[in-house]
Amino acid sequence: MSEVALLQIIGLCVVGTGLLILLFIKGMFLRVLGFVAMVLGTFSLIALSVPQMASLPPAIETFDLAEVKSPDDLAAIGQKIFFSKGQCALCHSIGPSESSRCPDLNGIGAKLAPDFIYESLTQPQAYIYLDFRHGTKPEEYPARMPHIDKDPIGLTKPEIYSVIAFLQKMSGEPISIKVEDIMESAQEPADSLKVALVSSPLKSQMQNLAAH
């Protein structure tokens, strides 16, 4: 017997019990309880009659530095980090967006040198930027840039380089980060780079924004 059928039987029993109480019991409080049981049982039966779709989690995707063969592999990993563990897309958009709370990163890989981007990610207060987009007095952005290499985000050096590679590729720029440099910078064992990346909601959000 399936779980749905079992729950339907239980629901019917609850409704039946409520009905019997209302028909044969005179005590008013018990009658009210019977009435409530009937209502709840009916609600459950109706809910059991609509399509039963459970939301199952996708498989956890892992990546290993050892599998990185080309700069494109690196950029692909950087893209996943951008939309998941790095939490970049919580504030930044790629392309214009009304809801973005921080600078648009469209074309940023072509505008800024990798070292400068690295510094901006790890020492965000080294240079203070304001929002000049409104044509009026420049304003501070609603959210301040966190240190991306510290808790709670805590990206490792290779992960930051991967994100920079992604930003460069996304801007149509040749990727200047070398795979060998990444290997050298990896202080931690490769296992520490395993992150849950698949089907990040932030990714789809950004894809929608980019399409918009």
Added chain:
Amino acid sequence: MKSAGQLGPATVVQGMNRMSGFLKLASFFALLFLPALAMAAGGAEIQAMSVEYRDVPGIGSRNLVWIVAQQHLLLAGFVLGVPIFAWICELVGWKTKEPRYDKLAKEFTKLLTSAYATTALFGGILLFLLIGLYPKLMAYLTDMFFPSFLVYCLLFLLETATLYMYWYGWDYMQGNKKAFHLFLGFLLNLFALGIMAVPNSWATFQASPVVVGDGDAWARAWMAMQNPTWMPVNIHRLIANVVLGGFIVGAYAGIRYLLAVSQEEREHYDWMGYVGNFIGVFGMLPLPFAGYWLMREVYQYNQQMGITLMGGFLAWLFILQAMLIGVLFLGANYYFWMGITYRIPGSENQYKKPIMAMLVVLLLCLGVWMTPHSLVASLAEAQKMGGTHHPLLGVFGVMSAKMTVANIMILVTFMSFIMYWRAGKQETAVWAKAAKAVMGALLVIGGVAVIVLGVWGYFVPAIIRINYFSVAQVLIVLFIMVTFTPLTALLMKSAKTTTEMVWGKMPIRAGYSLVLNAVMVILLMSLMGYARSSSRVHWHIYGVMRDTSEYAFSPALGYAAAFMSLNTFVYCLLVAFIFWVATLGDKAKAQQPKGPLADVPSGAAPAMAGGAPSSSEAIESGILENHK
């Protein structure tokens, strides 16, 4: 059409197979008495530090947290909603000099002491369970929000002290001290608002996290609290708590009305049911607007989350929500209509036709609201229809239609109340005719405008409809409400009463309809709690911390609904127990001879929790005299 059991594909029903926990609740109760909770982790301390999850055998950690969290949240809704209700009643009593409102307010404040303790008890259990079963998530949230925990504790201390002063000082602070007592009531609600808002920020951060920049712990906590859905959830929950408080009071009155043995009791509880239903309905009218704002913020924050809610695996949930809200609207209106028929003799014939018209409009609107966007159809059926969208009904399954009918239902319910207000009275103001003509014209123009905007909404891009048309519909209905209420109040001020209100004559089904309304509200809160939690899908903190436990899936609606029903039933029993305990003292006092007590001067002795002090009895006897 396929039945749920025939759906078959991998995405369907799979989650149900993992859900044997529902039938194993008994094991949970057995486990409560075990010295150790069969924790999965054991051994060395260092191992315990790295544990991400612990499980509870049989029922499962997620199900256990679900039950406890739901009970805590519903009780919290009651504890936060009832003081608002009580304070409004006390204020009305103070302004109108009608002691029965003061007595009503006191009667419900009395419940707070025991309800407060029960809520805190469930809160404590929930906290221990979360720390034990989800240590990694709790460590993250603690790191982020710790300063707000301190604020929460402080607010609790202030709330508790204020509640004690408010309740125990009720009789002492009468007369010229009443204003201070009202101020205490205001403080009580203010602290309660804070107690609600602080944990809301933790939960909304899980749904709509923001990146927290540098700063000290206080600054970081404040940044995390100010996430996009925090304020909409605060507003939505505040209004919902008023609704819950009102309808729970209504249900209590309904049951006491059904149990009443004397005419005096019937009159008192009939009147109490009216007040509870009135406050519940008035809270309910702006609630859909707050819900709409919340959904807008969700879409704006993350479109995918909005789609998961409205068009993804949770889409059918909103059909159930429409059904529950529809029944609630029908129940609340039905109670008003019964009030017109039975409390105001002679009004039945006068309002028969408008009531019938309102009923038809409500049923039609409910039909549209409940129409699903796409139908579950076999291949042959889909080919016949030309897709899963029905050629005619499919038109009603979209947001434009649903927004329109929701607004019309709100309008009809508001007009039911206005009708009840005006029944049995004859306007005497010279400008009454003109005012009624203006109101009639506004109602017709407003109603037509809502429908026109709804139909027009089909032909414009979604962003125009959402940003302009839907907002305009809401503003039109709100405009009608804020225009009609003071106008009617002014009209009624000088009106002549043609038929006196008769209390205690309502039929038995009125009591049941009040109980039904309360059950619908509790179910709705449970349903939307499930929706909000499931919209995060497999994330503890959306897009930031993934749920890697075996319970990372969101259960299907049927299973979830069975859990909601169970939670609702348990909650009803808990509230009934609280009411029973709180009225034990009254029963004991009622059995005592009244002579010696009548000599005790008012305010000489503090009120006892669970017992009605002497002055309240004096008030009560005054009410009884008034009724006679």
